[in-house]
Amino acid sequence: MDHKALTQAKFLEILTKAEATEDVQLTKVELRPGAEDGQNYSGQVVACRLEANVKDQPKIYNWMAKVPFDDAGKFVPLRLLKTERFMNIGDDGYKYVESYKRFAENVIDPIQLRNQLTRPDACRFNVLCHGDPWFNNMLFRYEDQNPTDVCLVDLARTKWASPTIDLSYFLFISTTPELRQAHMNEILEYYHQCLSQALKELGEDPSVFSLRELKSDYKKCSFFGFMMSMTALPILLARKEDVLSSEEMIGDLTDPDVKRKFAHLHSARAKASMTHEPQIGHRISGGFMEMVENGYFTL
Incomplete structure (x- = not known):
């Protein structure tokens, strides 16, 4: 090739x-x-x-x-209709759709807010973020079947932002709502210990970012992780045959017929993946309830 x-x-x-x-x-x-x-x-x-x-x-x-794909027209990112994820959740799906729409109409476009949170002025303390820290971008070294080290790969989405951007992305995509509900305080406390130690080793003042500030920033930036999970989870957790892959997305998206075709395919595959893998709907609905607790959405 x-x-x-x-x-x-x-x-x-x-x-x-x-x-x-x-x-x-x-x-x-x-x-x-x-x-x-x-x-x-x-x-x-x-x-x-x-x-x-x-x-x-x-x-x-x-x-x-x-x-990037050799043919620039082979993959054009589509702005997915996020509410489709809610419609396939179950009996409460319509409530989530209405809440999402109210937020978009009365507060701010959720996608615009997601993007704003990744800017360095969104939070006081900023670091170089990986941008895509889910488990498939992590290589682990094992000794006697125990992980001893980890290396992050795929640096295509690095950004200067709050460390809680990476943290929320990882937690919403790679963990369950039950784990976060039971252990969120422990996770944040352990993360802060490791961050403080890293700052010391770099000769920086670890008090520059307190645990209280970390928890406050995480609550704010959790919306970023939730929004990314709505796009990623139906793909990452789906059966391979239910995913609309880049190999199928060939065509000129300026053509209305091609656009309609892709929209139909996205809708059909999203419904199929959420039907065949109930964990997708469970994790998205759990994330939605976390956004209710963090003051973003209302029911």
């Missing part, structure tokens, strides 16, 4: 920096899909095998790259 972003010139540039020498001759590049059909969503995973001579020594590199 070929890809416009993964050129020999780009690989040579990366190798030259990685090996800290100009004496690099790239002799072979092989690219192949790094994920099965249906597993790519907002980008394409590509397996890269490189052969090169570095200071006259032959070397082989096996890399994984996540890049």
